[in-house]
Amino acid sequence: MKKFRRFVVILIIIEVLVIAISNAIYFHYSKNNEPQIAREEENGQIVYRVTYKNRTEDFYLVLMNSSIGTITLISLVACAFINKKIVKPFSNINEMPYELAKGNLSIPIKEQKNKYFGKFTWGLDMLRENLEDNKKRELKYQKEKKTLILSLSHDIKTPLSAIKLYTRALKDNLYDTEEKRMEVIDGIAKNTVEIEHYVNEIVKNSREDFMDLPVNNSSLYLNEVIDKIKVYYTDKLETLHTIFEVKEYDNCMIKGDRDRIVEVLQNVMENAIKYGDGKNIDISFSDEEDCRLVSIANTGCNLKEEDLPHIFDSFYRGSNIKNQEGSGLGLYICKQLMHKMDGDIFAKIKDDKFEVTVVLRKE
8 A cells, every 4th residue: 555655645746747857848949949030131131030939839739738637637636546445445355364373264245345355355355254154163062072082082991991901801811611712702893893993983973073064055067067077187286398189068956055066066177187197188078967067087097997996986096196296085075076966976996097987966
């Protein structure tokens, strides 16, 4: 804001200097253009000629000053407009990204009603609300997680203590009959099953909370998601020298969450880039009953057939990972999201190509 005001002041000073210098030059020229008396001889007679200043020069002086003044006025109006519509609204929100980064999420962002920053501030406030909701959900999850762990830890101690006692008794040969030893072994097995049950509860609750991904199903056109994928990956794959082709398709109405479908397709595309040979990636389309199938295929498949049934399992990483980093959750999350949108996702290997097909439900 201060820099802009300084710029406006400098602009006004320059324009005033231009006007002053122009007038100084003009008046200097005018002084050198005083009336001149010339003595001439014409037809044998002596003639005196008086040359006067051209009065039209005053008109040009007024015209010049008026033009420069008009330009100055237009500049001031333009600067005032820019200040009101762009600089001032921006100065009101330029600290917000910094505040959001620090975690100050409770203060709403005042919506701007101008066409330059209205949508921007609205989107920024939506981002703030989402971050705030995620923060609350994370705090709630952490609390429930600690409560669950404490509760299950307490419950596990009982069968675990029993197993320790049984094993110590067996080690010290405290049971002299085979029947008694079998009873102890059965007790150990029973307590082991109980511990396994508690462990499964921990895994189940952790997985359910982990997959608490909101999905807002609605009706949308297929090109709304394909165009986003095409725009983003055309330039990216061009820099990687990878041939990228999106084959022709008939646009149709589909069911799902636009952002989640884009997320799924992006995840598949990133895997194609990461694990393919970088030569070719293409997106093709087909129909099956009331579904539209979107298939993403990449060349250079190193995945083994025996890995194929497990690639959508959580934390599973195939034999083609090489030294690539990853968590083994990407395709698992994709499958869970597609199920929430009444769709599906599957993969196959064909002709040295790895192909992932996303099944979208038609409206």
